[in-house]
Amino acid sequence: MKVKVVTKILEANDRIALENRKLFDGAGIYVINLMSGPGAGKTSVLEKTLNLASGLKIGVIEGDIAGSDDAERIERCGAPVVQINTGGACHLDANMIYEVLSELPLRDLDLLFIENVGNLVCPAEFKVGENIKVMVLSIAEGHDKPLKYPLMFQESSALILNKIDLAPYLDVDMEKIRRDALSLNPKLKIFEVSCKTGVGLPEWIDWLKKQTLKR
């Protein structure tokens, strides 16, 4: 019974996601659903991306349970941004996105990032109309994450391993993360970056530009 309810919710969500996707395609905009656990650095990745991806016009939708800290950080980078507060909900769904689309200048943008609620589980289950999903994992979260939270690694096109400046101070096996993530998803593109030092970000920006412009 519970499963039935969940299935119906997911079906209704997927229908609205498809409508969102048609709107995005019509506006000629590429859309990335950006996901991670809490505090992995999604907003920091976006700040760096906004500063480095010259030539791309980028907008952002920020999803959080509460607060508007992240939207304020994005606004300071000069990008158009809308904040969604989900109340209690632990993920964004397609309808939340649909409700705010009129507040963004979609036709003036090349790329829209939808920053999901910090949660390594449910966001991976709910399409919001994106072209691809990208996930961030802080290496401080440990090397056991791919096998413990497999769905997000399976659903993502790229994995940004963030905070690699902390590697000398952690007992983390980076090779195990790579190996387990690729065993779940052999096509996963992996970037090792530090938003603090800037290392690895140029490779991410190059790939991002190629994805956005080849559509």
Place this chain on the structure above:
Amino acid sequence: MKVKVVTKILEANDRIALENRKLFDGAGIYVINLMSGPGAGKTSVLEKTLNLASGLKIGVIEGDIAGSDDAERIERCGAPVVQINTGGACHLDANMIYEVLSELPLRDLDLLFIENVGNLVCPAEFKVGENIKVMVLSIAEGHDKPLKYPLMFQESSALILNKIDLAPYLDVDMEKIRRDALSLNPKLKIFEVSCKTGVGLPEWIDWLKKQTLKR
């Protein structure tokens, strides 16, 4: 409509949680629901607690989406442990706990830890029959977490700030974490610990013993 469904699920859950609680009380066992985001160090806190809390007989229920890594780590500490795999579910609920209780020697234990799925949102909504909730936050997750994920801070009796050995390498404002967490929950007991260096753990163990023995 969706809200109604969720309300019914929560009501049914609370009834089973109450049954679990009666079983725990009857067995004379104190129960802690241990929660955090992914990779904050719940299992490391448990390993250290099992080694340091001499005199307390402790059992553990491990909750994960997939895998049994955490149960194996607990088993190596010599404690009775049961692993629950939730499949896709992002939190433990009271019925999952009820289903495994017969596999633990409840009457021989003083204290049962229920390690929830790594998720800073939903586990705080579902009672499992616990006496108190305790949460772990890795300081690598950043100082914006209390205001962005308020419910777990409001529901918890204690907050373990873990990985404080990383403080010199992070731009994290520990005072802001304390201030915001206490503004949400003035009674919250806060411990600053490092499972790597051991600092702060004796204070946590002292408090834990007092909670367990005063019941």
